[in-house]
Amino acid sequence: MVITNGGARLVGKKSTGRAAVFFDRDGVLAIPEIRDGGSFAVRRLEDFAVYADAEESVRRVKALGAIAVVVTNQPDVGNGLVGRAIVEDMHQRLRHMVPVDAVYACYHTRADNCGCRKPKPGMLLAASNDLGIDLSRSVMVGDRATDVAAGHEAGCRSILIARGYYDEYSAGADWVAANLTEAVDHICAYFAAGYRDDNHIERSGS
Numbered sequence: 709m710v711i712t713n714g715g716a717r718l719v720g721k722k723s724t725g726r727a728a729v730f731f732d733r734d735g736v737l738a739i740p741e742i743r744d745g746g747s748f749a750v751r752r753l754e755d756f757a758v759y760a761d762a763e764e765s766v767r768r769v770k771a772l773g774a775i776a777v778v779v780t781n782q783p784d785v786g787n788g789l790v791g792r793a794i795v796e797d798m799h800q801r802l803r804h805m806v807p808v809d810a811v812y813a814c815y816h817t818r819a820d821n822c823g824c825r826k827p828k829p830g831m832l833l834a835a836s837n838d839l840g841i842d843l844s845r846s847v848m849v850g851d852r853a854t855d856v857a858a859g860h861e862a863g864c865r866s867i868l869i870a871r872g873y874y875d876e877y878s879a880g881a882d883w884v885a886a887n888l889t890e891a892v893d894h895i896c897a898y899f900a901a902g903y904r905d906d907n908h909i910e911r912s913g914s
């Protein structure tokens with residue numbers, strides 16, 4: 709497992725690396741706990757489970773030649789609500805369940821003001837640096853506005869999976885999908901079109 713605590717820097721040069729698909733963990737690959745209309749990371753290893761379409765979705769992305777990377781905020785660790793070792797065990801389990809290439813986790817709290825906690829792009833930039841990723845051809849898949857923002861901040865396209873428990877509907881995403889399979893459909897079309905999309909949002913600084 710790859711863990712980073714940030715140290716991110718903006719990459720200004722033209723990258724020649726591979727495309728990646730960045731997956732948020734909870735609400736994208738892993739099934740969150742739903743309470744009071746909100747979604748929360750599970751805190752017990754035995755409760756950790758992935759969606760039925762998670763493995764096939766990651767396989768499809770890898771069949772495109774993309775690197776599959778999980779980027780996840782786990783502030784419950786920094787807040788003392790769950791042990792870091794338990795979350796690392798979850799990520800071990802995750803890697804057995806779905807064929808992702810790397811997992812990056814931020815264990816900080818909002819108050820820590822780190823560079824890796826989404827919506828900051830630190831984990832995506834670190835992965836780009838570590839794994840040779842071309843961010844301009846890469847896509848972030850998330851279920852929150854913070855995921856969409858982190859993807860855009862890193863120079864990627866962003867897809868929001870609207871799971872229904874979340875009301876910040878489009879969140880400025882390039883595409884909105886009902887589920888992971890539909891998100892990967894968008895990614896396949898985007899890659900097939902040579903990383904071009906007429907409806908993409910113009911961004912500066914990437």
Ligand SMILES: [Mg+2]
Binds near residue numbers: 732852
């Ligand atoms: Mg999430």
Ligand SMILES: [Zn+2]
Binds near residue numbers: 714815822
């Ligand atoms: Zn962090």
